[in-house]
Amino acid sequence: MIRIGIPRALLYYEYYPVWKRFFEELGAEVVVSPPTTQDMMVSGSSRVVADTCLPVKVFLGHVLYLVGKCDYIFIPAIRSVKSKVYNCSKFLGLPDMTNAVIPESPPILDMDVDVNKGKRKLYQAIYQLGRHFTWNPFKVRQASLAAWQAHLNYHELMSSHNLTPPQAIEIISGIPEAEANSSYLSSTRATIAIIGHPYLLYDEHINHRFISRLEQAHNRVLTPEMLSAEELQLATARLVGRAYWTYEEEVVGAGGHYLQNGVDGIIGIMAFGCGPDSLMMDMVRRQASRLKTTPFMSLTLEEHTAEAGIVTRLEAFLDMIYRKRRIQAESCR
Amino acid sequence: MEAYLGIDVGSVTTKLAMLDKNDELVASLYLLTEGKPIEMVQQGLKQIKQQLPEDVDICGVATTGSARYLAGVIVGADLVKNEITSHSVATLQYLPEAQTIIEIGGQDSKIIIIRDGVVIDFGMNTVCAAGTGSFLDHQALRLNMSIEEFSRRALASDTTVRIAGRCTVFAESDMIHKQQMGHRTEDILYGLCQALVRNYLNNVGLGKDIKSPVVFQGGVAFNQAIVKAIQEELNIQIIVPPHHEIMGAIGAALLVHEELLNNNNGSKFKGFGVSEVKYHTSSFQCKACPNLCEIAQLSLNGQVLARWGGRCDLWERSPSS
Numbered sequence: 191m192i193r194i195g196i197p198r199a200l201l202y203y204e205y206y207p208v209w210k211r212f213f214e215e216l217g218a219e220v221v222v223s224p225p226t227t228q229d230m231m232v233s234g235s236s237r238v239v240a241d242t243c244l245p246v247k248v249f250l251g252h253v254l255y256l257v258g259k260c261d262y263i264f265i266p267a268i269r270s271v272k273s274k275v276y277n278c279s280k281f282l283g284l285p286d287m288t289n290a291v292i293p294e295s296p297p298i299l300d301m302d303v304d305v306n307k308g309k310r311k312l313y314q315a316i317y318q319l320g321r322h323f324t325w326n327p328f329k330v331r332q333a334s335l336a337a338w339q340a341h342l343n344y345h346e347l348m349s350s351h352n353l354t355p356p357q358a359i360e361i362i363s364g365i366p367e368a369e370a371n372s373s374y375l376s377s378t379r380a381t382i383a384i385i386g387h388p389y390l391l392y393d394e395h396i397n398h399r400f401i402s403r404l405e406q407a408h409n410r411v412l413t414p415e416m417l418s419a420e421e422l423q424l425a426t427a428r429l430v431g432r433a434y435w436t437y438e439e440e441v442v443g444a445g446g447h448y449l450q451n452g453v454d455g456i457i458g459i460m461a462f463g464c465g466p467d468s469l470m471m472d473m474v475r476r477q478a479s480r481l482k483t484t485p486f487m488s489l490t491l492e493e494h495t496a497e498a499g500i501v502t503r504l505e506a507f508l509d510m511i512y513r514k515r516r517i518q519a520e521s522c523r
Numbered sequence: 524m525e526a527y528l529g530i531d532v533g534s535v536t537t538k539l540a541m542l543d544k545n546d547e548l549v550a551s552l553y554l555l556t557e558g559k560p561i562e563m564v565q566q567g568l569k570q571i572k573q574q575l576p577e578d579v580d581i582c583g584v585a586t587t588g589s590a591r592y593l594a595g596v597i598v599g600a601d602l603v604k605n606e607i608t609s610h611s612v613a614t615l616q617y618l619p620e621a622q623t624i625i626e627i628g629g630q631d632s633k634i635i636i637i638r639d640g641v642v643i644d645f646g647m648n649t650v651c652a653a654g655t656g657s658f659l660d661h662q663a664l665r666l667n668m669s670i671e672e673f674s675r676r677a678l679a680s681d682t683t684v685r686i687a688g689r690c691t692v693f694a695e696s697d698m699i700h701k702q703q704m705g706h707r708t709e710d711i712l713y714g715l716c717q718a719l720v721r722n723y724l725n726n727v728g729l730g731k732d733i734k735s736p737v738v739f740q741g742g743v744a745f746n747q748a749i750v751k752a753i754q755e756e757l758n759i760q761i762i763v764p765p766h767h768e769i770m771g772a773i774g775a776a777l778l779v780h781e782e783l784l785n786n787n788n789g790s791k792f793k794g795f796g797v798s799e800v801k802y803h804t805s806s807f808q809c810k811a812c813p814n815l816c817e818i819a820q821l822s823l824n825g826q827v828l829a830r831w832g833g834r835c836d837l838w839e840r841s842p843s844s
Contacts (some may be wrong), residue, residue: 227813506607
């Protein structure tokens, strides 16, 4: 059986179910790298071209882990998934960059996704990818339809059950659900929305167990994936009109939505050196300071191994919320 | 006498403040940490004891600052609090109508925005130390003058020399360049103060709604030239409170007092005797997973008191094993 390696980084959290289903329908086996470790981060950082961002370094670390453990590595170039909405250049060049800096990598299965070029080009790209496994175009078509359905189910599962991508992927993969959230919910101190790209929010290594820390301090955590596509679109339109960046909605849309929906605080997480993020977070920050209703804080992640900076800010942010509530309650009495 | 002790162990200085049951300051200390947080906490306890009457009864102890967890284990703290909360509580006690707190310390700087007596927003500098006290210290050292002389001479400046303040390294080369061109030292020093203030306001203060009354605290508030530069830049009269350098410690003491009013199970304070014992610190690499975390541990007579530094809670969970 052909083994396809998928790095657990970048767009994994967005598209893993669709990719997995597609390859499995075509008779391949999918191998996923484990959650990020310090080793991966160091090995990935040592390979990058100058001035690349932390998530790309981590991605390359995952690719290095998969070397020797699979026959192909799947790295699509996601250029645009919506008309006239563009992706960061690092995503466009990901297969080529990986190829250049990791020459020992297994052959890269590359695929251009650009809806601006029309549906025909997209179908062609899917067929080209499928041809590695079968010559029968009908089989490829069937696999892609099944995969698309898996994608829709995955996102529906997250928004209807308030699940994070790792939780939803566990359910899809048939891993029994750990009783994570429920125990904390009984004594919730505050509801905190976190916004940002999934590859930052759910990589516990690079974000220093951010979500777990919030939950262990008895806070309810809401994430962008818990909103429906319509809610995200509507909030994005309200804040910036038309989205320019491909994954703008999970930052601007989620931020805009939660700002007006009674959460106790919003925390934005972004990567150091990310151009699009710095623009998008600023949109949310400005809106937060205009509305003055919900506290907002943004955190920048980089290769730091010390977690003190994140812990101090998190503690201060939560204290601010708890004390504000207490003082207001006292003055009402 | 009933007393509450706040200990603020920062990167450069260690501060202690003792409050009585009416929250009046009865004793305080300001020491250089000198990279030895444990020894400084011990020395601080020893020294502050001499300032206190014999019948003092320590009812609660709180620690804050970047070494708050370490200090908390050593003294047996009832409360370990972050610096932002401690500073804001102390300032509000002193000036309840304060709306903005500027705090510039040795390695980090903060801005805290307050409305109606409640913190609504804050900012801290990122890893860059360009807008902090250690930068001024470093430059004073390079010019072979004390920080007091730095402050005095910078105030004597009469023309502006513009120095790039975005980055310490560039600021230094800019400064040297201006010296070699023959500018007066006084003007360069004040230019440096202005650069630091600009850097602070553009980084830490970015997008923050700075409103009067503005309170300026932290060790750098000793420097009158910086006070002047902030006033010029903001065009607002700023207030430097008495005891501005120990506000974090005062805030911690206020917080532990407040905490113990709500639920008093007696203090965990280990007594002034801890200044006599020999703590031992060491570190090792955890090999339980590929992350290879550096675990630091604090032990006393071969018994491990606490461990830090893991990405998971493997070692924090079981300090005795």
